[in-house]
Amino acid sequence: MTNTAQATIGWIGLGRMGEAMVKRLLKGGFAASVWNRTAAKATPLVEYGATLAASKLDLAGCDVVFTMVSTTDDLKEVLFGDGGLVTGAVKPKVVVDSSSISQEGSAEIRARLQAMGVGYLCTPVSGNAKVAKAGKLLMVSSGPRALYDMARPYLQAMARKVMWVGEGELARVWKIAHNTMFGVVIQNLCEITVLAEKAGIPRHVFLESINDSVLGSMYTRYKTPVLTNLTFEQVTFTPKLLLKDMDLGMAAAKSYGVTMPAAAATRESVSRMVGRGHDNVDFAILLQETASDAGLTLVSENKVIDDGLQGR
Ligand SMILES: NC(=O)c1ccc[n+]([C@@H]2O[C@H](COP(=O)([O-])OP(=O)(O)OC[C@H]3O[C@@H](n4cnc5c(N)ncnc54)[C@H](OP(=O)(O)O)[C@@H]3O)[C@@H](O)[C@H]2O)c1
Numbered sequence: 001m002t003n004t005a006q007a008t009i010g011w012i013g014l015g016r017m018g019e020a021m022v023k024r025l026l027k028g029g030f031a032a033s034v035w036n037r038t039a040a041k042a043t044p045l046v047e048y049g050a051t052l053a054a055s056k057l058d059l060a061g062c063d064v065v066f067t068m069v070s071t072t073d074d075l076k077e078v079l080f081g082d083g084g085l086v087t088g089a090v091k092p093k094v095v096v097d098s099s100s101i102s103q104e105g106s107a108e109i110r111a112r113l114q115a116m117g118v119g120y121l122c123t124p125v126s127g128n129a130k131v132a133k134a135g136k137l138l139m140v141s142s143g144p145r146a147l148y149d150m151a152r153p154y155l156q157a158m159a160r161k162v163m164w165v166g167e168g169e170l171a172r173v174w175k176i177a178h179n180t181m182f183g184v185v186i187q188n189l190c191e192i193t194v195l196a197e198k199a200g201i202p203r204h205v206f207l208e209s210i211n212d213s214v215l216g217s218m219y220t221r222y223k224t225p226v227l228t229n230l231t232f233e234q235v236t237f238t239p240k241l242l243l244k245d246m247d248l249g250m251a252a253a254k255s256y257g258v259t260m261p262a263a264a265a266t267r268e269s270v271s272r273m274v275g276r277g278h279d280n281v282d283f284a285i286l287l288q289e290t291a292s293d294a295g296l297t298l299v300s301e302n303k304v305i306d307d308g309l310q311g312r
Contacts, residue, residue: 006030009154010059010092011050011066012078012085013099014041016236017125018068020132021098021158023048025066028157033059057083060090064151067097071244072105079109086116094119096151098139100179100241102248103172110143110169121147123155124175128236130222134309136160142171173252180249180263182219183242186283187266189220190290193227198296204228204303222307223284230300232285239274242283246270 011022014036025032026048035053036042042052053059056078065085069075075097079085085092095118097106106122113120126138139159141148148164155162165174189210196206207224210216226232246267253260269286278285291298 007063007093007150007154008061009033009064009066010053010062010085011035011068012056012059013068014045015068015070016129017098017132019045020129021068021125021137022050022066024132024135024158025154026050028154030154030157033062035059055083056085057088060085060088060092062092064094064096064154065092066154067095067099069099070241071099072101072109075099075101075109076105080112086113086118091116091118094121094147094151096121096123096147096154098123098125100124100175100245100248101172103169103176103252106169106172119144119147121151122169122171123151124171124178125159126175126178128222130236130307130309131218132158136218136309138163140165140171140174142166142168142174176245176248176252179242179245180260180266183246183249183266183270184262185217185219186223186286187269189223189227190284190287193287194290194294194296197291197298198294202301203298204301204305218308222309225303225305225307226282226284227287228301228303228305230288230298232281232288235280235282237283238280239270239278239283239285243267243270243274 009030009032011032011034014034022032022034033051033053034042034045035056046052059065067075067078069078095113110120121141121143123139123141127136131137137159139155139162141164145164152162165171193203193206197203207227211221211224249263250267273286273289288298
């Protein structure tokens with residue numbers, strides 16, 4: 001495999017993120033064989049040129065296998081569990097993982113893969129499935145620089161920007177820090193939106209003002225439609241996955257001896273939201289929880305809002 005010849009590519013994990021990402025790869029002209037635990041999610045990708053793999057082991061002959069699953073344990077399961085990707089005699093050359101997992105879990109996975117002669121690049125992402133669909137992800141890698149240089153053309157097909165932050169598990173730390181801010185920002189955005197509304201400012205007017213202020217961001221803009229129209233059933237990211245990430249943030253803070261009071265308060269708020277049973281809904285339902293704590297009943301404002309994420 002050289003930097004110019006196309007590697008044979010395998011893909012494991014076709015949830016919200018994996019599906020959107022592999023579609024960008026296929027649309028970018030790369031061929032890929034795909035596998036998902038729930039096979040029905042893989043079938044529609046044939047239309048985009050994907051080849052269906054009957055099992056994880058069927059992808060073991062690929063040069064590069066991308067993985068996008070939920071947790072550290074799920075990644076271990078697809079790699080080393082029953083029928084796992086690297087459990088046969090044939091192994092892929094490189095595994096590129098984009099799941100949001102812990103630094104420690106990632107280091108353990110690296111050591112196990114390395115012992116088998118399989119390269120490993122961590123490449124977590126910034127952006128939800130809609131961002132991925134629009135080709136606007138940021139992908140941040142760590143691991144051997146040569147592996148990053150090899151994988152870069154494939155990453156560039158899926159992202160607006162790709163970066164390498166160093167060796168080992170540093171990209172995991174980057175992602176944990178990123179998602180801690182992701183939680184803290186939504187927590188505060190919900191608090192101030194409820195404050196403004198209770199005082200009498202319509203939500204869409206307040207959010208428009210924040211989006212156009214120095215504090216506005218791609219994130220505040222793409223959460224504005226759901227916060228205005230309360231369409232929490234359109235899931236981008238679940239409360240449970242956000243709690244996992246806040247817990248990863250707090251564990252990293254503890255291990256590095258960093259105090260994170262804003263993140264700690266947010267972690268508790270997210271945990272309460274999960275404890276109240278909000279499961280298969282968007283994490284922006286935190287707005288409703290915050291309003292309820294303030295004795296405010298929210299109604300949809302039914303506005304058509306440009307979130308700045310038109311596909312390309
Ligand atoms: N959604 C976002 O906005 C976002 C943004 C950035 C990063 N992330 C991170 O990206 C990862 C995926 O998120 P997502 O939103 O795409 O989640 P998701 O929609 O729940 O998809 C999870 C995927 O992992 C597979 N999976 C989970 N456990 C597995 C196991 N033990 N064995 C085999 N397959 C397994 C699922 O298979 P099934 O289809 O069979 O369930 C599915 O394909 C997470 O680590 C998340 O934190 C998410």
